[in-house]
Amino acid sequence: MIAQRFDRTQHFDNAQQFDHARWQARLDELRAAHRVPGATLAVLTGGQVHELASGLLHLGTGVEATTDSVFQLGSIAKVYTATLIMQLAESGTLDLDAPVLDVLPDFATADPAATPLITPRRLLSHTSGLTCDFTYDGGRGDDCLARYVRAARGVALDCPPGIAVSYSSVGYNVLGRIVEVLTGQTWDDALKDRLLTPLGLTSTMTLPEEALRFRTAMGHLGADPEPAPAWDLMPRSAGPYGRVIATAGDVVRLAGMHVAGGAGVLAPATVAAMQRREVEVPDKWTVSADAWGLGWTLYDWSGVPGFGHDGASIGQYAYLRVVPGAGVAVALLTNGGGARRLYADLFAELLGELAGVRMPEPFGPPVEPVAVDFSRFAGKYRREGVDITVDADGHLVYEFVGGMKNFSPPLEADLVxxxxxxxxxxxxxxxxxxxxxxxxxxxxxxxxxxxxxxxRAAPKQPA
Known part of the structure; x- marks a missing residue:
């Protein structure tokens, strides 16, 4: 067992003893049941970080998963970028409510009237209107983010700024570029110097060649998992929204800093601001979220508040949940199979026992059927990279287009x-x-x- 003492500024009266052997057996059992090739789990409770591993990193090579194995975190990277931005706001270097144009004079969108309304706060809370699935390879140079932000100028917004939430990776790349301009460093170097090094996160990185020093997970695809055709499909310019590679233990240690009121990296008031509700969400089921804060997805588990984030890359899925009142944080990193079901089963048990949380039941159709007139929803919906078609019988076609065309085959389904x-x-x-x-x-x-x-909000197109 790996158990590291976590320095913190508050005490947790309800800390419980972590039964490593029992949870290892449960991780092994659930991972196998849901056909997840490999997984690592880290749990912060009672001020200690406990780390577990199960299965294989790569079904083709048979390399075993260990607690020091690294996985791709996907969109959990947004939490790291948000933390950097909040450091800059705390120091007075950045005004969260001033136009992005104040820092990036060449920033622009496809709607000139919308551009000056976009602020760092709206970027952090996914209320900027900027879209998500715009892919652009800015190259390997240190100017990759500057190139990305320029390339995104002509991309249509999902909605006007400030009126609704629409999950946005583009927005987090703009935040990454703000970090670069205000620090004079690349986003990668700013992350290392301002966050990873102060927290001692020695098994966290941003570039694929850095992962070669570690046991590295390979993603797997399909119901009968097979190694993905590529380890990574993301360019360097995806860093601020989706390219952080880490151990589960390091992910929990980052969360632990937020649990501990900033632990010298952020002020307690800044940590609290990140966890404050900025916007309610109409989609409360994709990640069982109730609202967005500044970087964090926010939850209300039957009156118990929490925060966290999910992430995905090619065949890898990551989950982070934090219950600050109990001093508990849990991170699960996986490499394919029924990862979502593994997360749901395991976290329901862990958070229930360690933090008194009752997680919601998995999303699905109700027991009693609901009568709905599908014709009022029939039509075409579009956002950057995605076309959605719904017919009068409730048949949906979800298709990636443009730069996202080869990301995944079209999905067809009947709506229930x-x-x-x-x-x-x-x-x-x-x-x-x-x-x-x-x-x-x-x-x-x-x-x-x-x-x-x-x-993500896809506006309905004119008939």
Whole structure:
């Protein structure tokens, strides 16, 4: 067992003894049941970090997963970028409510009227209107983020700034570029110098060649998992929104800093601000979220507040949940198979025992059918990289287009009503690593009808 004492500024009265042998057996059992090739788990409880590993990093080579193995974190990288931004805001270097143009004079969007309304706060809380699935390879040079931000100028917004939430990777790359301009460093170097080194996160990195020093997980695809055709599909310019590689233990140590009120890296008031609700979300099922803070997904588990984030790359899925009142943080890193089901089963047991949390039941159709007129939702919905078609019988086609065309095959599914605006689409075999995909139809404050899938708003197109 690896158990590291975690320095913190608060005490947790309800700390419990962590039964390593029992949780190792449970991790092994659930991982095998859900056909996840390999997984690592880290748990912060009682001021200590406990690390476990199970299965294989690569089914082709048979290399075993160990607690010092590194995985791709996908969108959990956004938490790291948000933390850097909040350091700059805390120091007075950055005003979260001033236009991004104040820092990046060449920043622009496809809507000139919207551009000056976009602020760092809106970028952090996914309310900027900037879209998510715009891919652009800015090259390997130190100017890759500057090139990305320039290339994104002509990309259509999902919605006007400030009126609704729409999950945005583009927005986090703009935040990464802000970090570069204000620190005079690349995003990668700023992350190392300002966050990783002060926290002693020696098994966290941003570049693929850095991962060669470690036992590294390979992603796997399909219900019968097979190694993915490539280890990584992300360019260097994806760093601020999706390219951090780490051990589960290092992920929990980062979360532990937030649990401990900043631990000298951030001020307690800044940590609290990141966990404060900025916007409610219409899609409360994709990651079982209730709201967004500044970088964090926020949860309300039957009155118990928490925060966290999920992440995905090619065949790798990462989950982080934190219950600050109990001093508990849990990170699970996986490399394929039924990762979402492993997360749901394991975290329900862990957080229930260690933090008194009752997690929601997995999303799916209700026991009693709901009668809905599908014709009012029929039509085409579009956002950058994705086309969604819904017919009058409730048949959905979700297709990646443009630069995302080869990301995943089109998904076709019949929508099953959960409520009169919330539907479940069977997503088995898709890239969502789940049984049922939430589809939510909503009308934005400006009257725009949209479909939310993956927390991203796709506006309805004119007939």
């Amino acid at each position: 009503p959960v409520t009169d605006t919330v539907f479940a689409a069977e997503a088995a075999g898709a890239s969502f690593s789940d049984d049922w995909m939430p589809v939510i139809f909503a009308t934005l404050p400006d009257g725009t009808e949209c479909a939310y899938i993956g927390m």
